Amino acid sequence: MRKLALNDEILLEIEKPARYIGNEVNSVNKDASKVDVRFAICFPDVYEIGMSHLGIQILYDMFNQREDVWCERVYSPWTDLDKVMRREQIPLFALESQDPVKDFDFLGITIQYEMCYTNILQILDLSQIPVHSEERTWEHPIVIGGGPCTYNPEPLAEFFDLFYIGEGETVYDELLDLYKSCRLEGTSRETFLEKAACIEGIYVPRFYEVSYDENGLLESFTRKIQSVPEKIKKQIVMDVTSAPYPMAPVVPFIKATQDRVVLEIQRGCIRGCRFCQAGMLYRPTRERDVETLKEYARAMLKNTGHEEISLSSLSSSDYSELKELVNFLIEEFQGEGVNISLPSLRIDAFSLDVMRQVQDIKKSSLTFAPEAGSQRLRDVVNKGLTEEMILDGAGQAFEGGWSKVKLYFMLGLPTETDEDMKEIARLSDRIARRYYEIPKEERHGKCQITASSSFFVPKPFTPFQWTAMCSSEEYIRRAYVVKHEFQEQLNRKSLKYNWHDADVTILEGVFARGDRRVGKVIEEAYRLGCLYDSWTETFCNEKWIEAFQNTNIDIEFYTTRERDLDELLPWDFIDIGVSKNFLKHEWERAVQGTITPNCRLKCYGCGAAQFGGGVCYEG
Amino acid sequence: MKARIKFKKSGALRFIGHLDVMRFFQKAMRRAGIPIAFTKGYSPHMIMSFASPLGIGHSSDSEYFDIELKEAVSGREAVKRLNEVMVEGMEVVSFRQIGEEKKMTGMAIVAAAEYLTTLKKGSLPDNWKEKISEFLAQPEIRIRKQTKRSENEVDIKPLIYKLEVTENCFYMQVAAGSVQNLKPELVMEAFCRFLEVEWETVDFHHHRLEMYADVGNGSGRELKSLEDMGWEMEIETA
Structure with missing residues (x-):
């Protein structure tokens, strides 16, 4: 034994x-x-x-x-x-x-x-x-x-x-x-x-x-x-279809957060949102062959006995064989009592139809991530989602029987003004209005619009890697601006707003763009008893502040300081295949509010084509 | 068609709780390709019901659950297929057909359980074996029993069906199930108090030997193991 x-x-x-x-x-x-x-x-x-x-x-x-x-x-x-x-x-x-x-x-x-x-x-x-x-x-x-x-x-x-x-x-x-x-x-x-x-x-x-x-x-x-x-x-697999994939993943005895078969359909993302690190790091976008994925799904369900299968990628809607794959999963496995879960789908006619087949409309909610409340700021971050698309998608969903919507935003994005913040509440209200346009007898009671905001953390290898973060107090002030604006809205009783803690954000900011010197703070914080800092029940900001004081490290040097475009950055020695020049251009376009279309629409020469495959060589 | 599955649990698997054992077997059914029936509705789930849960840390030779089948299977084949997808410490012993009556399944029929209990920490006085008959001869065996809501003193004597010594272990048969249930820990606690042994200084390991239903018709107990209530299931092969 x-x-x-x-x-x-x-x-x-x-x-x-x-x-x-x-x-x-x-x-x-x-x-x-x-x-x-x-x-x-x-x-x-x-x-x-x-x-x-x-x-x-x-x-x-x-x-x-x-x-x-x-x-x-x-x-x-x-x-x-x-x-x-x-x-x-x-x-x-x-x-x-x-x-x-x-x-x-x-x-x-x-x-x-x-x-x-x-x-x-x-x-x-x-x-x-x-x-x-x-x-x-x-x-x-x-x-x-x-x-x-x-x-x-x-x-x-x-x-x-x-x-x-x-x-x-x-x-x-x-x-x-x-x-x-x-x-x-x-x-x-x-x-x-x-x-x-x-x-x-x-x-x-x-x-x-x-x-x-x-x-x-x-x-x-x-x-x-x-x-x-x-x-x-940076190392990258170009032929993702032939790359190793576990046909028999380990099945925990206790319920893990992800208690299901996970099918990774692609790596990378064509969208180029300017705040998103993964979108730059994993360039170019590479898709797995759909027939291979079907085999994987069958084998993995059999070998694990899981009762759910989920697709994984940064933006599933951009996978070119999505319809083929999803229809296969529904036809093949739904009859066997296997749940099909589809995160990160753009809301459109197809996704609503699929969602209707795989989930209980009354219980499920629609998710949008507009990231910013105003169109101006959405253009700055290059989130290719317009208000029209959001209201259309929500409208179709409401008519199809949904009444719950979740919205995700970020506060503290570069160039953000109070007006942009207030638009978070106003956009939420306009979605609620869209719901109440449906005749009373056809809707199912009140709608529930839940908006959540996190605070923006600039990450290395993004066009925002040079920008200043806000202070903790400023983040909270912004959250209150949004909160007050929510109270002004017509449909405020159908709206809910919550925001994340700002102290953790500041620390994330320090470590995301920190240099070798901040290692000392981590060691000191650990010595003082910090552990499981991503868990609210164990996170202790006071100990972290003490650790910064004991090691004489200035938080603001790493967070609220605007970096010069020519500054030598601690991570500059890493070559991710996307050029620094491209990131600088993207930063300039951001400030002007100019959007950059996705990789499939037009190539802007980020540099990832040097890997010799993926979306850069499609068609 | 209903089937009853008997399994053993030992080793590291002693630390897997009841709910997780259920999850484990739901997934095992799929891995083994057992044609189990599902409930109807939006979120269908397997028709599966477990008998009396086993405490964390205990091992067992006889754990049971009943399932509803979509079609008949060969019991022997099902045991083999399930054991191919088990892990060390979990072993399927039998897969038998049982009666269709609703009240025959799962928890509802359990009436008694048998345990082999060994001392794993601390010590008992030298004469503990002789003391057992004295312990059982008391008019009442009162002990504080903790339930989810409250704590009250109960007489557990009527719930102890047998308490004997086999080699250096205790063998006991006690009431189990949804009507009356006596945990082996409580018997040992009562016995230690009787021996005037500090309860905190000793620790026992409990191994479940068997679970029984009471098939007597009112005139006294007549125990039959849950396994014996089922019969071998074979299918015609072409």
């Missing part, structure tokens, strides 16, 4: 012990003595969140296809177990073998959002691995970071041995083979890292140094040794 790292007493004392026992359907067990490389892959958040992440499932499957590798999963212990592990000195373990992570060859951590940074330190700390790369020896695993936040890895530079910039399906084999040969030859850890740094897409922070000028601005970013590349090139 499998051993467990935690004894019965501990497992009975903590919440949801199933988070820590492994053994789930489709999890992979191997004989540790018969593999060369043991890889622990980690999502630094609680199990239910981490298990919902497709990227980990893809890499887990891909690694385990190799006979010489055993890849196992690790998630953050929840705060209850965290205390027990510290008290009893239990080293963090991987779920499959239940062996300590510190004995593995690799610890790969996916970094999906800024607010998990203290959880990364918890993972290292509980694993009993030194948190600083410099202090590690061959006695410790090689710690790799991947995922969207690694497009500005600098705040985490000291904690990782290397970063993998780009999509995981490309150079991992090369890295694992290099590791095996280095261990066999008995080379030093430093030499291994030096060789790894020469693999395209691999960034080893210790071989690069930075300097700052008297104003604290980044002055230089240079190589310490000449053998490593000057720029790190």
